[in-house]
Structure formats: structure tokens, C-alpha cells
Amino acid sequence: MSDSNHISGADAIILALQAEGVETLFGYPGGAIMPLYDAMFRFGNQMRHVLTRHEQGAIHAAQGFARVSGKTGVCITTSGPGATNLLTGLADAFADSTPVVCITGQVNARLIGSDAFQEADILGLTTPVTKWNIRITCSEDLLQGLSQAFYIARTGRPGPVVVDIAKNVLLEKIHFDYQICAGMPSYHPEPVPDDKKIRRAADWINQSERPILFWGQGVLLANASNELRLLIDKAGLPAASTLLGLSAIPADHPLNMGMLGMHGNYAPNVLSAKADLIVAVGMRFDDRVTSDPSTFLPNARVIHIDIDASEHGKVMQPHLAIVGDAARVLRSLLDYVEPALHADWVAEFRVLQEMETDKVMNSDLSLAGEKIQMGAMIRRLSERFPSNTLVVTDVGQHQMKVARYYKFNTPRSMVTSGGLGTMGFGLPAAIGAKIACPDQPVLALIGDGGFQMTMQEIMTIVQEKTDVKVVLLNNGFLGMVRQWQELFFAKRYASTELLNPDFVKVVDAMGLPSKRISTSRETDSGIDWLLTSNGPCFLEVVTDPEENVFPMVPPGVPVSEMWLEKKLTLIV
Amino acid sequence: MKNSYLVTVYAHDRIGLLLRIAQLVSRKNLSIERLTLHESAVPGVTWINLVVKTDSHTIHTLVKQLEKQIEVLQAFHVVEPVRVGFSESEQKTRQLIS
Numbered sequence: 001m002s003d004s005n006h007i008s009g010a011d012a013i014i015l016a017l018q019a020e021g022v023e024t025l026f027g028y029p030g031g032a033i034m035p036l037y038d039a040m041f042r043f044g045n046q047m048r049h050v051l052t053r054h055e056q057g058a059i060h061a062a063q064g065f066a067r068v069s070g071k072t073g074v075c076i077t078t079s080g081p082g083a084t085n086l087l088t089g090l091a092d093a094f095a096d097s098t099p100v101v102c103i104t105g106q107v108n109a110r111l112i113g114s115d116a117f118q119e120a121d122i123l124g125l126t127t128p129v130t131k132w133n134i135r136i137t138c139s140e141d142l143l144q145g146l147s148q149a150f151y152i153a154r155t156g157r158p159g160p161v162v163v164d165i166a167k168n169v170l171l172e173k174i175h176f177d178y179q180i181c182a183g184m185p186s187y188h189p190e191p192v193p194d195d196k197k198i199r200r201a202a203d204w205i206n207q208s209e210r211p212i213l214f215w216g217q218g219v220l221l222a223n224a225s226n227e228l229r230l231l232i233d234k235a236g237l238p239a240a241s242t243l244l245g246l247s248a249i250p251a252d253h254p255l256n257m258g259m260l261g262m263h264g265n266y267a268p269n270v271l272s273a274k275a276d277l278i279v280a281v282g283m284r285f286d287d288r289v290t291s292d293p294s295t296f297l298p299n300a301r302v303i304h305i306d307i308d309a310s311e312h313g314k315v316m317q318p319h320l321a322i323v324g325d326a327a328r329v330l331r332s333l334l335d336y337v338e339p340a341l342h343a344d345w346v347a348e349f350r351v352l353q354e355m356e357t358d359k360v361m362n363s364d365l366s367l368a369g370e371k372i373q374m375g376a377m378i379r380r381l382s383e384r385f386p387s388n389t390l391v392v393t394d395v396g397q398h399q400m401k402v403a404r405y406y407k408f409n410t411p412r413s414m415v416t417s418g419g420l421g422t423m424g425f426g427l428p429a430a431i432g433a434k435i436a437c438p439d440q441p442v443l444a445l446i447g448d449g450g451f452q453m454t455m456q457e458i459m460t461i462v463q464e465k466t467d468v469k470v471v472l473l474n475n476g477f478l479g480m481v482r483q484w485q486e487l488f489f490a491k492r493y494a495s496t497e498l499l500n501p502d503f504v505k506v507v508d509a510m511g512l513p514s515k516r517i518s519t520s521r522e523t524d525s526g527i528d529w530l531l532t533s534n535g536p537c538f539l540e541v542v543t544d545p546e547e548n549v550f551p552m553v554p555p556g557v558p559v560s561e562m563w564l565e566k567k568l569t570l571i572v
Numbered sequence: 573m574k575n576s577y578l579v580t581v582y583a584h585d586r587i588g589l590l591l592r593i594a595q596l597v598s599r600k601n602l603s604i605e606r607l608t609l610h611e612s613a614v615p616g617v618t619w620i621n622l623v624v625k626t627d628s629h630t631i632h633t634l635v636k637q638l639e640k641q642i643e644v645l646q647a648f649h650v651v652e653p654v655r656v657g658f659s660e661s662e663q664k665t666r667q668l669i670s
Contacts, residue, residue, distance in 0.1 A: 134588075135587060314633050
């Protein structure tokens with residue numbers, strides 16, 4: 001074979017990425033990965049490379065990209081610290097089932113294991129937080145490794161994959177015969193759902209008098225929003241979402257009873273204890289949803305539909321477990337269920353919804369006071385931004401307020417860090433979301449604590465001219481922790497008050513137009529400014545420092561005894 | 573109630589396989605009491621036996637998580653039979669260290 005048929009490993013990776021349909025890469029260069037960056041340059045930058053300011057920013061951006069588009073996000077970093085900086089993002093993507101492929105450089109194969117400069121055991125470090133990982137030390141393994149990585153990341157229950165490539169592989173010549181992976185002998189990502197079980201599930205739904213459907217992100221990952229909506233309409237099922245399932249069904253749909261869990265809506269939490277049947281679709285009974293599993297759903301039969309068989313019985317033992325893709329199972333169920341209304345049962349939800357409106361929402365959403373309430377600001381943004389806006393949040397009080405008060409209408413329009421709860425996720429994820437969907441407005445809602453974890457990515461926004469509208473909700477506290485200190489630690493505010501910089505000056509110095517509002521009457525003028533600004537901009541909203549998120553399920557309390565307001569408790 | 577369970581895993585051999593298996597066990601906060609690996613009758617397929625002491629709920633979730641790993645062809649478990657006495661090689665080892 002002549003040398004002319006052979007190309008370098010680095011060039012082969014670029015061609016392989018193109019074969020996989022990758023158009024955007026998020027990354028940060030360094031010693032061990034330099035040949036790949038050089039190949040990118042020599043290929044005339046046919047793919048867009050987004051240079052973040054930290055590798056954590058790169059992987060969160062890749063996650064944001066994947067979450068809104070359903071495509072696999074790709075991230076490139078160098079060996080050692082470049083790769084270890086990915087760990088938080090990998091754990092986040094693993095918890096939230098996000099398809100991401102990370103290509104990390106590794107030292108030359110002959111140096112592996114010798115404590116070489118910028119060497120770290122990336123295979124060992126990433127094993128617990130990846131769906132799969134592989135170290136490639138010889139060029140013959142490169143192409144198959146890459147194709148399997150993409151196949152594994154996107155199929156079945158998606159997840160992050162790491163491909164750790166030794167530097168010599170990037171330089172060695174190989175014959176390029178890349179083939180997209182179509183299957184692996186020991187991996188079966190598309191289990192065929194058992195039709196008998198689906199018929200039994202339909203019988204149970206038809207017999208049930210007080211059913212509730214719980215849905216999670218599995219519905220979005222399977223693109224099953226339509227099927228879900230048809231099913232709840234036909235069978236008259238009141239339905240409630242997990243944090244990550246939000247946006248699958250429009251917020252104003254009459255059977256959408258809101259969010260489950262610790263800071264979810266009152267009606268679905270309380271009535272879950274009265275339900276006689278729970279149909280759980282693409283959700284995993286996280287402890288933020290169940291509180292104490294032994295007190296959760298005392299009166300219900302549980303049907304658990306999930307593509308990942310290891311989720312069945314992990315937290316809750318279902319009475320009927322169906323393994324399969326949400327879209328496929330819901331489509332079959334739809335044929336077997338009979339039309340129903342459950343009007344009395346739905347009326348019980350309405351009563352509790354009114355209680356929640358009275359006791360919580362009216363004050364949360366009020367713009368009458370001097371200080372800005374987070375919830376009121378968020379609801380106003382929701383009313384005034386276009387309905388196709390993609391909303392990205394960080395983690396904490398503002399995240400719960402967004403989940404409660406932003407009205408999501410289109411699937412995949414909400415991106416947040418759920419399972420891992422990663423502060424600092426919001427800003428870089430918003431960059432990825434905007435790059436994936438350049439025609440949709442992107443609104444990043446971030447607290448002052450989380451913002452300072454990845455605020456350097458403002459420079460990525462400026463350099464890449466990424467049109468993200470950043471709204472900083474600044475209460476001067478690590479608010480969620482402060483709320484717990486107030487409720488359960490007798491207001492001992494240990495290390496939760498922040499001395500913040502002048503955010504407007506900082507962001508302005510980075511070259512982004514910025515503005516601050518601090519009173520309720522400025523709410524609309526602030527939003528006007530966001531809507532009329534051309535390109536990215538930054539609005540700091542100074543909010544009430546000691547606002548709390550209610551309702552709330554305190555730790556250990558059954559979800560049916562959710563608090564609508566602050567109660568005196570035993571001090572921990 | 574805790575039992576000793578014998579878990580058997582057949583998987584495609586690859587660098588990092590044992591790490592992935594062992595990490596799933598330690599994530600369940602279990603220690604591995606015994607562990608053996610051999611190449612199985614099928615070339616390239618490793619046969620792993622491990623013994624852990626735990627309850628039946630945990631062993632079921634562990635085995636399902638093992639089975640979900642990309643390389644794993646099959647994973648299953650049995651309650652390990654109680655052993656009476658020591659094998660010849662164990663007796664030799666005991667003599668050596670005493």
C-alpha cells in the first residue's frame with residue numbers, strides 16, 4: 001500500500017467527525033492534542049471550533065448544544081489537567097443522560113504510566129462518570145473506537161463517552177476507511193417492549209379512578225411529546241413532570257399539573273398519595289421527587305416505563321415494569337386505552353392549585369413591592385419573550401423559580417442541571433444552546449453564586465458573538481443554602497453571604513453591554529432593553545435578598561405533607 | 573438479610589473492564605470478598621466471578637447495572653453455597669502464614 005492512501009491520525013479524526021455530521025466542537029488546546037488542532041487549522045476550519053475559557057465551560061457548552069438539539073455534543077481537550085477539568089461536566093451529563101463525546105489528548109503511548117508531564121489516568125478517572133470510555137494507544141484502533149463512541153453516546157439511554165487518544169496516534173499514518181457504527185454484539189440499545197405488559201398497563205389505566213402520569217426527560221430524549229400529549233388527552237390523565245421533563249407538554253395544557261418534587265407544585269405532590277395508579281414514563285424516581293421512598297405513593301399501583309432496565313426497582317419497586325423507548329411504548333398504549341375524563345379527580349387538583357395560587361403564587365408573582373421578587377421577574381420574562389425562547393438556568397433558588405414560573409411551550413426549550421445540580425452550568429450551557437439553535441432566542445437565567453463559578457465564559461460569548469441574553473438574579477447570597485439555614489439551622493448563615501463585585505462593570509469591561517435594575521418598577525424597562533439589544537447583553541437584576549422558595553418538601557417529610565409556607569421546626 | 577452472593581459476569585475483554593466492574597461494586601458501598609477472572613471458552617470473552625455480601629435488593633440492582641455495561645454479555649447471581657472447611661491450597665496458605 002502506498003503512503004498516499006494514508007493520512008495522519010489527527011486528519012483521520014477530523015474526517016471521522018465530519019462523517020458523523022459534527023459541525024461544532026467545543027474545546028481548549030494544549031500539548032498532547034496539538035496535532036488535532038493543527039489538522040483543524042489545515043482543513044481550513046471547516047468545522048466551527050468554540051474556544052471556551054475553561055474545559056468545564058467546553059463540556060457544559062457541549063451539553064447545552066446536545067440538550068436543545070438532540071445531537072451529540074463534542075468536546076476536545078488536552079491531557080492531564082485539560083481532561084480532569086471535564087470531570088464535573090461528565091458527571092453532570094451522566095446524571096442527566098446527555099449525549100456527549102469528549103476527545104481528550106493523552107501523552108505518547110510509550111510514556112503512559114511513567115508520570116509524564118500532563119499525564120493523568122483519564123480512563124481511571126472517568127470510568128465512574130461515563131457511559132463508556134476507551135484509551136487508544138495504537139492507530140489501528142482509532143477509527144473503530146471513534147465510531148463506537150458516537151454510537152454509544154447517542155443510542156439507548158444517551159450518555160457521555162470519553163475517547164482518550166495517545167499523542168503518537170495523532171501523528172501516525174493510517175488508512176482511512178471510517179464506517180459509522182451500526183451495532184455492537186454486547187450492547188442492545190433498543191429493547192423491544194413487551195406487548196402483553198403494555199396491554200396490561202392499558203387495562204390498569206382503564207380501570208383506574210385516580211390515575212396520575214409522571215413524566216421525565218425520557219419523553220424528550222425519545223421525542224415522544226406528541227405521543228404523551230395524545231395519551232393524557234385520550235385517557236384523561238392528570239400529568240406532572242420532573243424538573244428535566246419540563247417543556248415536553250405546554251405549561252398551559254389543562255392536564256399539565258406542573259412539577260413534582262421538593263419545590264414542585266402542591267397539587268401533584270399532595271395528590272400522589274391519594275392516586276390509585278401512577279404511570280411513570282422516562283423518569284427515575286430521584287430522591288428530590290420521592291422524598292422518602294417508603295412513604296411515597298402509599299395507595300398506588302406503579303407502572304414504570306423506561307428504556308434503562310436498571311432503573312426498574314432501583315428506588316421504587318414497580319408493580320409493572322416496561323422496558324422500552326418512551327415513544328414506542330406510548331404509541332402502543334394509545335391504541336389500547338379507552339377515552340376517559342376523570343372529572344372529579346381533576347377537580348381535586350384544581351382545589352389545591354387554587355390554594356397554591358393563594359398562599360404562594362400571588363405574593364411570589366407580585367410586582368407591587370419595591371424589591372424585585374425573582375418569581376415575578378421570571379414570569380414577566382416568560383410573558384414577554386417569544387414562545388420559542390430557549391431558557392437555560394444555573395442551579396439554586398432561581399432555578400426552582402424558573403421551573404415553577406416560566407411557562408414552557410416547546411419541547412427541549414428548558415435546559416438545566418438536574419441530577420448533579422452543578423453550579424456554573426448555566427452560562428456555558430447557554431452558549432452551546434445558542435450555537436445549536438441560532439434562530440431561537442436564548443435566555444440564560446443565573447444566580448450570583450453560580451455566575452462567579454464560570455463567569456469567564458462571558459469572554460467566549462464576546463469572542464464568538466453568541467447572542468445570549470444573560471440575566472443575573474443577584475440576591476447577594478447562596479440563596480438555596482441560606483434558605484435551609486433559615487429553616488433548619490436557626491438562621492445561622494454560615495458562609496452563604498457573598499461579597500460580590502460590581503457585575504455590570506466587570507461584564508462591561510469584558511466588552512458586553514450591561515445594565516442593572518433593582519426596583520420592581522424597572523422590570524419592564526429592563527426586559528425592553530434585553531429585547532431591543534442587538535446581540536448578546538447582560539442584565540443584572542438585584543432581588544430581594546431573603547426570598548424563599550415555597551412550597552417545599554422538607555427532608556424526610558412525605559411529599560403529601562408538603563409545606564406551603566414557613567413552619568416552625570425543630571432546630572437541627 | 574445479608575447473604576453472600578456469587579456474581580458471574582461474561583464480558584468482552586478490554587483495558588479498564590475490571591475497573592468498571594469493581595467501581596460499580598464500590599459505588600454500592602460493598603467490598604469484594606473474592607474475585608477471579610479467566611478467559612472463557614470463547615476467545616476474547618472474560619469470565620469474572622465475584623462474591624459480595626449484601627441484601628437481595630442491592631444484589632438485584634447491582635447485577636442489572638453490571639448487565640447494562642457496554643462490554644458485558646451476561647451477568648447473573650446466585651446465593652453462594654456455604655463452604656465447609658478449607659480447600660487444600662487454602663490450608664497450605666494458612667500453614668505458611670502461621
